[in-house]
Amino acid sequence: MSQTTNKKGTSEQKGTHSSYEIKFDRTPSNLCGVTLSASVEGNIIAEVMSKKPGVKISRFPAIIRLDGEKMLEFDMEEIGEALGKEPGEYTVYDFEVETSTHYGRQVRLDDKVLLFANPEDAAEYIGFDSAVVQP
Numbered sequence: 001m002s003q004t005t006n007k008k009g010t011s012e013q014k015g016t017h018s019s020y021e022i023k024f025d026r027t028p029s030n031l032c033g034v035t036l037s038a039s040v041e042g043n044i045i046a047e048v049m050s051k052k053p054g055v056k057i058s059r060f061p062a063i064i065r066l067d068g069e070k071m072l073e074f075d076m077e078e079i080g081e082a083l084g085k086e087p088g089e090y091t092v093y094d095f096e097v098e099t100s101t102h103y104g105r106q107v108r109l110d111d112k113v114l115l116f117a118n119p120e121d122a123a124e125y126i127g128f129d130s131a132v133v134q135p
Contacts, residue, residue, distance in 0.1 A: 028117070028118070029117065030069060030070060030117045030118070031067050031068065031069060031103075031104075031117050032067070032068055032070075032071065032072055032102070032103060032104025032105075032115040032116055032117040033065060033066055033067035033068060033072070033102065033103055033104065033115070034065075034066050034072065034074075034099050034101070034102040034115065035063050035064070035065050035066075035099065035100045035101045035102070036063065036064045036065075036066065036098050036099055036100070037062070037063060037064075037098055037099075037100065038059065038060070038061065038062050038063055038064050039098065041083060041094075041098050042063075042064050042098050043064065044079070044082050044083055045064075045066075045074070045079055045082075045095075045098060046059075046064045046066060047082065048078055048079055048082050049066050049068075049072070049074070052068075052073075054068055054069035054070070055067070055068045055072065056068070063100065068115065068117075069117070070116070070117050070118070070121070071114065071115065071116050071117065071121065072104075072114070072115040073112060073113075073114050074095060074112060074113040074114075074115075075111065075112050076090050076091060076092060076094075076095060076111050076112060076113075077090075077111060079095065092108050092109070092110070092111075092112070092113055095113055096113075102115055103115075104116050104117050105118075105119040105121075105122040105126075107122050107125040107126065109125075
């Protein structure tokens with residue numbers, strides 16, 4: 001590919017195009033999320049989560065993106081029931097097999113996976129006391 005210089009003095013490659021505009025922004029989004037495989041289980045998890053308020057589901061050919069406002073709670077009993085599993089049969093480890101990445105503070109409990117947009121909101125689960133600040 002050949003490069004040219006535009007009027008702003010920056011170089012461009014001919015023949016390239018992106019439909020995405022990437023901007024750096026320090027404003028908190030108040031969002032957290034997870035990427036799931038677009039498998040049978042991933043689709044069922046997305047269906048369960050789609051019924052919860054503030055959850056946005058984005059589907060792509062091989063993945064499903066779940067974004068939530070402030071917090072996402074993945075209840076293993078609820079997901080297991082939707083998958084046709086016996087109580088206690090679907091675990092956080094099974095859930096992790098379906099996920100490829102997440103953003104936000106993740107807290108794993110015995111029967112739930114929680115994601116928080118604001119790390120301080122997870123303080124009670126991770127033993128962090130924001131009132132005590134060490135120098």
